[in-house]
Amino acid sequence: METELRIGVFVCHCGINIAGVLDIEDLCEYAGTLPNVVTVQPNLFTCAETGTSGIKNAVKEHDLNRVVVAACTPRTHEPIFRASCQEAGINPYFFEMVNIREHCSWVHRHDREAAQGKARDLIRMAVARAMFLEPIETFKSKVEPRALVIGAGIAGMSSALALAGEGFDVTLLEKKAEMGGLLRDLHKVAPSEVGAGELVEQKVAAIKQEGRIQCFTSATLEEVSGYVGNYSATFSSNGNTHTHKVGAIIVATGGAPLKPMGLYNYDGKRVITQSELETKLKSGKLDAKSIVMIQCVGARIPERNYCSRICCMVAIKNSLHIKEIAKDAKVFVLYRDIQAYGVENEALFLKAKEAGVRFIRYNLESPPVVGDGNVEIYHPAMGKEVPLPAELVVLSTPIVAHDDAESVSRILKVPVNEYRFFLEAHAKLSPLDFATNGIYLCGNAHYPATVREAISQALGAASRASIILSHDAIERVGTVARVDQELCSSCFACVKVCPYQVPHMDEGGKAMIEPMQCQGCGICVAECPAEAIQFGYVSDAQIMAACEALCA
Amino acid sequence: MNNFEPLIAVFSCHYCSYAAADLAGSSRIQYPPNIRVIKIPCTGRVSVNHILKALECGADGVYVAGCLEGTCHFISGNFKAKQRVQYAKNLLSEINMEPERVQMYFMSAAEGAKFANVAKEMTETIRELGPSPLGQNKSE
Ligand SMILES: Cc1cc2nc3c(=O)[nH]c(=O)nc-3n(C[C@H](O)[C@H](O)[C@H](O)COP(=O)(O)OP(=O)(O)OC[C@H]3O[C@@H](n4cnc5c(N)ncnc54)[C@H](O)[C@@H]3O)c2cc1C
Ligand code: SF4
Ligand code: SF4
Ligand code: SF4
Numbered sequence: 001m002e003t004e005l006r007i008g009v010f011v012c013h014c015g016i017n018i019a020g021v022l023d024i025e026d027l028c029e030y031a032g033t034l035p036n037v038v039t040v041q042p043n044l045f046t047c048a049e050t051g052t053s054g055i056k057n058a059v060k061e062h063d064l065n066r067v068v069v070a071a072c073t074p075r076t077h078e079p080i081f082r083a084s085c086q087e088a089g090i091n092p093y094f095f096e097m098v099n100i101r102e103h104c105s106w107v108h109r110h111d112r113e114a115a116q117g118k119a120r121d122l123i124r125m126a127v128a129r130a131m132f133l134e135p136i137e138t139f140k141s142k143v144e145p146r147a148l149v150i151g152a153g154i155a156g157m158s159s160a161l162a163l164a165g166e167g168f169d170v171t172l173l174e175k176k177a178e179m180g181g182l183l184r185d186l187h188k189v190a191p192s193e194v195g196a197g198e199l200v201e202q203k204v205a206a207i208k209q210e211g212r213i214q215c216f217t218s219a220t221l222e223e224v225s226g227y228v229g230n231y232s233a234t235f236s237s238n239g240n241t242h243t244h245k246v247g248a249i250i251v252a253t254g255g256a257p258l259k260p261m262g263l264y265n266y267d268g269k270r271v272i273t274q275s276e277l278e279t280k281l282k283s284g285k286l287d288a289k290s291i292v293m294i295q296c297v298g299a300r301i302p303e304r305n306y307c308s309r310i311c312c313m314v315a316i317k318n319s320l321h322i323k324e325i326a327k328d329a330k331v332f333v334l335y336r337d338i339q340a341y342g343v344e345n346e347a348l349f350l351k352a353k354e355a356g357v358r359f360i361r362y363n364l365e366s367p368p369v370v371g372d373g374n375v376e377i378y379h380p381a382m383g384k385e386v387p388l389p390a391e392l393v394v395l396s397t398p399i400v401a402h403d404d405a406e407s408v409s410r411i412l413k414v415p416v417n418e419y420r421f422f423l424e425a426h427a428k429l430s431p432l433d434f435a436t437n438g439i440y441l442c443g444n445a446h447y448p449a450t451v452r453e454a455i456s457q458a459l460g461a462a463s464r465a466s467i468i469l470s471h472d473a474i475e476r477v478g479t480v481a482r483v484d485q486e487l488c489s490s491c492f493a494c495v496k497v498c499p500y501q502v503p504h505m506d507e508g509g510k511a512m513i514e515p516m517q518c519q520g521c522g523i524c525v526a527e528c529p530a531e532a533i534q535f536g537y538v539s540d541a542q543i544m545a546a547c548e549a550l551c552a
Numbered sequence: 553m554n555n556f557e558p559l560i561a562v563f564s565c566h567y568c569s570y571a572a573a574d575l576a577g578s579s580r581i582q583y584p585p586n587i588r589v590i591k592i593p594c595t596g597r598v599s600v601n602h603i604l605k606a607l608e609c610g611a612d613g614v615y616v617a618g619c620l621e622g623t624c625h626f627i628s629g630n631f632k633a634k635q636r637v638q639y640a641k642n643l644l645s646e647i648n649m650e651p652e653r654v655q656m657y658f659m660s661a662a663e664g665a666k667f668a669n670v671a672k673e674m675t676e677t678i679r680e681l682g683p684s685p686l687g688q689n690k691s692e
Contacts, residue, residue, distance in 0.1 A: 099589070106578065107576055107580070110582060125590070521593055521626035523596030526598060526636070527599075543598075543605075547602065
């Protein structure tokens with residue numbers, strides 16, 4: 001048996017913000033004439049304690065079962081009033097808010113008559129919509145207290161250790177036969193002068209000692225299903241296949257320096273990359289007395305229009321190391337712009353100049369030419385081409401994404417950008433999160449980073465993941481879509497349209513939406529030709545009612 | 553006809569265009585009072601039926617305002633909305649109604665001025681087209 005609708009409307013003055021333009025008394029009087037409205041109350045400030053307790057009292061006194069507030073924007077204030085409804089004992093989703101401030105009094109100040117008419121219309125539409133509101137419940141799903149970390153470079157290892165330190169189990173996957181990532185082959189880490197190999201060995205030793213971390217090397221991620229708190233990851237490692245249940249996932253797959261095939265006569269012997277130079281420095285096998293480094297090789301060009309951020313620092317660092325070994329060595333760095341951001345890199349840059357490293361700028365239009373034993377460069381100060389002696393040429397190439405980044409992106413259903421670096425949910429608001437709940441990213445997998453940045457991000461990602469893992473269960477508001485299987489005609493429209501690949505066909509051949517995975521966008525709801533998908537949060541009935549109330 | 557005031561329904565998504573409308577408000581950017589916003593979580597929630605319903609119920613024009621292309625909070629909702637708006641436009645053409653009465657716009661949450669400009673542009677467009685032939689809007 002349907003209970004009788006009893007709607008209360010609360011109209012806010014917001015001081016003079018609304019009342020300075022709109023006639024609140026008239027709006028209240030008008031709202032009182034609308035169907036099912038049993039009480040209308042003006043408030044000076046509805047969001048103040050007097051306002052919210054006014055709502056709670058009115059709910060009890062008038063036995064209200066729907067509440068409409070005409071005030072400011074629901075984007076900031078809806079949670080406050082939903083809470084008042086809940087405290088008053090009615091479902092928080094039996095609440096509708098209409099914006100007569102940002103959308104009316106503030107933007108139509110010079111046409112009060114029209115603004116008044118519009119406010120009446122908006123209130124009428126909100127009341128009409130309120131009649132079709134549905135109660136929405138929260139539900140719970142249990143959390144697996146284990147994390148999956150993909151990639152055991154400095155970022156992945158740091159995340160894994162941080163999570164283990166907080167008491168969570170970790171499954172750590174490494175594609176290669178050994179942990180360590182890029183740092184394994186590098187010389188020293190600027191700006192601290194720590195040996196890169198030592199840093200890696202320290203972390204690897206800590207991981208091996210940490211009973212909570214299970215590391216799988218030569219591993220390939222094969223399949224991931226499930227949702228936040230409850231993922232199931234299948235991977236192979238050294239010929240065996242494993243499936244682990246995990247509550248959260250961290251992507252720390254890093255990247256690799258571009259191999260400059262076909263650029264500047266690269267041959268891996270006389271013309272090498274910075275990584276190859278570091279291998280030489282590490283083993284003490286550098287004997288060249290004239291070295292030319294070329295920056296931005298394959299970077300900041302139309303096909304790869306980004307700055308790799310770290311290669312300037314790396315060139316500066318390595319030129320200093322060369323100068324330390326042989327004070328009289330000639331070192332030239334040919335650059336387009338120097339990216340030596342931050343206090344420490346800037347200091348390193350100055351130090352290199354003081355040590356006699358020569359920095360010469362070149363343009364993309366007149367790049368250096370690598371010849372036999374020298375490099376020709378247009379010298380802007382001299383106004384002509386000059387040959388620089390070069391027993392060794394070192395190319396600074398950018399970090400690029402791994403070839404398998406797209407496969408990881410597909411398996412996890414998280415996006416990559418045009419250069420196949422993983423893309424966070426929001427650059428400023430959630431820099432370490434993916435849009436999919438429970439999956440995080442850090443280090444070079446996101447964008448070229450220094451070791452310090454990679455570690456900070458790794459610790460941040462671990463902390464984001466531990467917010468999920470530390471709960472026994474997660475609560476989720478049921479603002480989600482649900483299939484009425486009796487109506488479903490198995491057309492696959494929802495399966496195809498959902499941006500999160502949530503709907504799937506169950507054994508009976510009918511569509512199913514896992515509420516924990518549904519993001520509540522409603523795209524499938526509008527797409528289903530059978531109108532089989534229910535979406536109580538924003539139902540068709542509500543939208544249609546608002547349309548019907550467009551005109552009085 | 554001279555004092556025809558168009559009535560325009562706007563389907564506005566929570567994450568971008570509704571936020572842009574809020575920003576237009578807090579920046580006190582003035583625009584014509586002819587639009588009525590219906591808030592939805594994502595423009596992908598809007599079906600062709602909703603657009604037609606608004607026209608049938610008296611709107612002289614309808615537009616769907618979503619996030620900038622490529623930045624939809626729900627990845628592809630605005631892309632879907634664009635297709636559905638195009639579908640609705642084709643339907644209008646078939647029944648000899650001006651397809652310009654239905655539009656799709658894209659804006660970011662930071663584009664309060666754009667929200668106001670779009671409201672103005674659409675109001676002018678519809679003012680020129682005149683009242684909807686479905687004739688529910690009694691404000692003439
Ligand atoms: C020549 C050079 C010099 C540098 N010098 C410095 C310096 O002096 N100071 C400084 O701060 N930074 C320096 N850097 C940058 C530094 O190397 C990075 O900041 C750091 O390596 C980033 O760590 P990461 O864990 O994100 O990535 P990586 O080190 O790339 O580690 C990623 C790991 O994930 C693994 N992996 C990849 N894909 C998968 C997959 N699908 N499944 C499983 N595992 C996978 C990889 O095998 C790798 O082990 C230098 C970089 C270069 C190239
Ligand atoms: S860090 Fe320097 S060398 Fe690397 S891409 Fe940026 S500007 Fe070029
Ligand atoms: S779109 Fe509707 S009818 Fe088609 S499969 Fe999905 S729920 Fe069933
Ligand atoms: S509401 Fe959105 S996220 Fe949920 S199943 Fe439908 S399309 Fe997918």
